[in-house]
Amino acid sequence: MIAVDTNILVYAHREDSPWHPEAARQLTKLATSGQPWAITWSTFHEFIAVVTHPRIYHPPTPLATALKAMSAWQASPGLRMINEGPGYLDTFAQLAKSGKIKGPKTHDARIAATCLHHKVKTLWTADRDFSAFPKLKSTNPLVG
Helix, strand or coil, rough: EECCCCCHEEEEECCCCCCHHHHHHHHHHHCCCCCCCCHHHHHHHHHHHHHHHCCCCCCCCCCHHHHHHHHHHHCCEEEECCCCCCCCHHHHHHHHHHCCCCCCCHHHHHHHHHHCCCCEEEEECHHHHHHHHHCEEEEEECCC
């Protein structure tokens, strides 16, 4: 199963992103593939926080529009919204210790641990920080 990180969702949503065309194409291809794929709930919240933030985007995406985008992705029959559950703490602790995680990288460790907890094989992301978690394969679908 593939999970999608915040930056890929943002690029697919924001038409003013230079990565928009490829991100939208790749996400549409994934969503219509019929295969299971995932978004963590923490990624969903970060997506909303980023696209609606007036210091990041001028103009920011209205909340209703951002929620509508998320609803459209959730209409994909293969999408699984995943979250922490029983046993998650052990997975997170192992990743945090092995990756020597501190401060803001805790959020990345949370996403990686949630993915591993749900048997996600690959995380689509443009964030190189996920290389700190070698148990989770990360790949950037926007580059060849």
